[in-house]
Amino acid sequence: MKAIAARAAGLDLHTQSRLSTFSLARLSLMALILFTTIFLRQDNGAQDIQVNVLSDGTILRMYGVLAFSFFFSLVNVSLWEQTLRVRLYVPSQLFYDLLLTSYLVYLTGVNDSIFLFLYLLNIVFASAVYQLSGALIVAAMSGCVYAFIYGANVDLDNVSSVYNLLYSELLFLLTALLCGQLMDELKKQKTMLESQRQSIARLELINDRLLNSIPVGIVTVDKNEYVQNVNSAALSLLGLEHPPEMKLKYYELLPELRGVMQAWGGMSDRQRLRFVFKNGTSIRSMCSLNLVPMKQLADEPIEDISHILVFQDVSLTLELEKKLEFESRLAATGELAAGIAHEIRNPLASISGSIEVLSNNLRIESDQDKRLFDIALREINRLNNLITDFLEFAKPKDESPEAFSLKEMVREVADAVQSGKGKGGPVEIDVEIAPALLVHANRERIKQVFFNLFLNSREAAGERAVKILVKSSNGDDGLVKIDVTDNGPGIPQELSTKIFDPFFTTKSKGTGLGLATVARIIKAAKGEIQVLPSEGGAHFQMTIPAPSAMELTGTGS
Numbered sequence: 388m389k390a391i392a393a394r395a396a397g398l399d400l401h402t403q404s405r406l407s408t409f410s411l412a413r414l415s416l417m418a419l420i421l422f423t424t425i426f427l428r429q430d431n432g433a434q435d436i437q438v439n440v441l442s443d444g445t446i447l448r449m450y451g452v453l454a455f456s457f458f459f460s461l462v463n464v465s466l467w468e469q470t471l472r473v474r475l476y477v478p479s480q481l482f483y484d485l486l487l488t489s490y491l492v493y494l495t496g497v498n499d500s501i502f503l504f505l506y507l508l509n510i511v512f513a514s515a516v517y518q519l520s521g522a523l524i525v526a527a528m529s530g531c532v533y534a535f536i537y538g539a540n541v542d543l544d545n546v547s548s549v550y551n552l553l554y555s556e557l558l559f560l561l562t563a564l565l566c567g568q569l570m571d572e573l574k575k576q577k578t579m580l581e582s583q584r585q586s587i588a589r590l591e592l593i594n595d596r597l598l599n600s601i602p603v604g605i606v607t608v609d610k611n612e613y614v615q616n617v618n619s620a621a622l623s624l625l626g627l628e629h630p631p632e633m634k635l636k637y638y639e640l641l642p643e644l645r646g647v648m649q650a651w652g653g654m655s656d657r658q659r660l661r662f663v664f665k666n667g668t669s670i671r672s673m674c675s676l677n678l679v680p681m682k683q684l685a686d687e688p689i690e691d692i693s694h695i696l697v698f699q700d701v702s703l704t705l706e707l708e709k710k711l712e713f714e715s716r717l718a719a720t721g722e723l724a725a726g727i728a729h730e731i732r733n734p735l736a737s738i739s740g741s742i743e744v745l746s747n748n749l750r751i752e753s754d755q756d757k758r759l760f761d762i763a764l765r766e767i768n769r770l771n772n773l774i775t776d777f778l779e780f781a782k783p784k785d786e787s788p789e790a791f792s793l794k795e796m797v798r799e800v801a802d803a804v805q806s807g808k809g810k811g812g813p814v815e816i817d818v819e820i821a822p823a824l825l826v827h828a829n830r831e832r833i834k835q836v837f838f839n840l841f842l843n844s845r846e847a848a849g850e851r852a853v854k855i856l857v858k859s860s861n862g863d864d865g866l867v868k869i870d871v872t873d874n875g876p877g878i879p880q881e882l883s884t885k886i887f888d889p890f891f892t893t894k895s896k897g898t899g900l901g902l903a904t905v906a907r908i909i910k911a912a913k914g915e916i917q918v919l920p921s922e923g924g925a926h927f928q929m930t931i932p933a934p935s936a937m938e939l940t941g942t943g944s
Contacts, residue, residue: 416508417457449494456487477516481525484509489532497533497540498551506533506555510562518574519567526563530556603699604674607681610693612636612648624666624674624700637696641666644676648694651678663701673702731774739767788912790934791830793867794820797857800837804845812850816841819858826867827934828912836908837871839901840927844873847925851875866914866930873924883918 488505495502506529514522533555541548598605604621606614614637617630625640638645643664651659662676679695746760801816826833837857844855859869878886887906909916909929916929 414457414460417453417460420453420502445494449491452487452490481509481513481516481521482528484512485525485528485532488529489536492533493536493540497537498548503555506559507562510559511566514563514566514570518570519564522563522567522570526559530559533559603697606637606640606696606698607692608637608648608694608696612638614640615692620699624672624698641696644696647676648678663705666700672700673705674698675701735767735771735774739764739771742767788828789830790825790827792822793824793826793859793869793931794818794822796830796834797837800834800841801855801857804838804841812845812848813852814841814845814848814855815852816855816857819856821859824859824861824867825934826931828914828931832908833912833931836905836929839905840871843901844875844925848873848875861933865933865935867933869929869931871925871927871929872921875924877921877924878918880920883920886918887916 484505488502488509491502491505492500509529510522510526513525517524534552537548537552537555541552543549543552598616599619601618602620604624605616605618606621607616609615614631614635617625617627617640622628622630631640637648641664643666654662659677663673664676666672666674675698677697679697681692681695742760742763746757746764751757751760797818797820801818805814805816841855844853847853853873853875855871855873857869857871859867861867886902889903906916909931912931914929914931916927919926919928
């Protein structure tokens with residue numbers, strides 16, 4: 388309310404504060420003058436002082452105007468918010484004080500009046516509100532009014548009287564100049580101070596937002612190892628909702644880091660780069676640490692902050708590093724195994740051909756020898772099939788994806804499986820896929836996925852007829868979801884997590900690389916495959932990326 392009233396009067400808050408202070412001082416001064424004159428009048432009845440020399444009518448008029456001014460000022464102070472809303476309140480108050488002072492000076496003797504100092508107070512009051520310009524205006528008006536009263540009541544033929552008038556006028560002017568200059572300088576300094584304060588507040592806000600927006604934990608520590616500041620990311624890693632209220636040392640927040648500031652200087656660059664510790668909170672995450680000493684300039688020493696602890700959760704990074712290392716070893720092993728398989732395949736073909744020639748050219752009279760030749764040829768063919776499946780599994784990832792119609796490709800595989808001869812009974816494949824649905828992958832590799840799934844369903848059902856249903860829909864994040872279900876014997880729940888492992892099989896003559904190859908192809912296409920629980924039959928669900936707008940444009944061109 389006070390701020391609204393100050394704005395309504397055209398005053399800023401600092402001026403309004405000075406105005407209220409001077410108003411209270413003015414009220415106190417009037418009360419002092421009023422009660423002092425009454426006391427002097429009653430206590431000095433026999434003494435020859437100015438107050439006693441005045442006539443009773445003059446005394447009454449002086450008391451009356453002082454009492455009126457006192458109670459009027461008291462009302463203004465008690466209703467201060469309403470008083471400030473009055474337009475031109477301050478100029479009218481200054482003008483009233485000028486008239487009041489002149490009247491009191493006129494009543495008490497112009498040249499020797501005890502109220503002459505009120506002119507100076509009025510000038511000081513004007514300079515506090517309007518600075519130099521206001522002080523000069525009030526000083527000029529005071530000089531004019533006082534000169535008029537002085538000329539009407541004092542004989543100006545006397546040189547000393549003229550000197551007294553000039554002295555008073557000069558005093559008014561000097562008071563206005565000194566007070567006005569002082570108030571102007573104070574106003575400039577307050578303006579600069581307020582501007583600096585706002586700049587500092589803005590910089591502190593930016594610094595706070597920047598510190599709390601950084602996605603790494605930051606803890607600032609002073610030279611005595613006490614925590615000075617903790618950002619939002621550090622609070623999250625520490626499992627805290629609010630910064631600690633009491634002053635703590637850094638190792639009280641992170642006990643795992645006790646002594647690290649002393650040991651940091653003796654660590655090598657490699658040790659500092661790979662410094663990882665386990666956060667002992669309920670989160671128990673792995674965090675990396677970097678200890679940054681605060682640089683101190685010669686002319687701007689920073690005494691509050693000595694070091695900055697920068698740490699972040701690297702649990703996922705370490706897990707990815709382990710996976711990458713494992714996959715690198717697996718890839719190297721696969722390349723070695725593929726090379727060995729190629730080398731085995733050639734002599735194996737020679738052995739198989741030699742046994743066939745021997746079986747045709749030699750006269751085999753014993754049934755046991757003939758059975759041994761058949762066993763050798765059968766096992767050689769089995770070993771050759773295993774090497775073929777392994778080479779298919781170890782085939783490098785094809786980096787030539789394209790956008791193609793999913794329904795058209797699945798229908799092509801379904802027709803080939805339904806019309807072809809092989810292990811198992813008759814198979815019926817229903818394809819419920821929108822004709823316009825496209826996927827972005829290597830067509831021939833995805834085609835192999837559906838061949839393997841369809842043939843597995845057929846072989847698992849034995850001689851019994853099997854029905855396979857393929858459905859698809861647009862999933863989230865630009866992925867196409869595909870469900871392949873059948874009414875065969877299904878997959879036991881305890882085996883659902885192992886069927887994609889290489890060389891795991893439940894078939895007596897299987898290699899265990901069919902579904903492993905399927906999983907590898909889907910992963911290379913940046914998709915996923917999983918086995919879902921089903922009451923009857925097997926249920927495979929996979930996701931394959933859909934082509935983006937850019938990929939569709941490139942395909943169309």
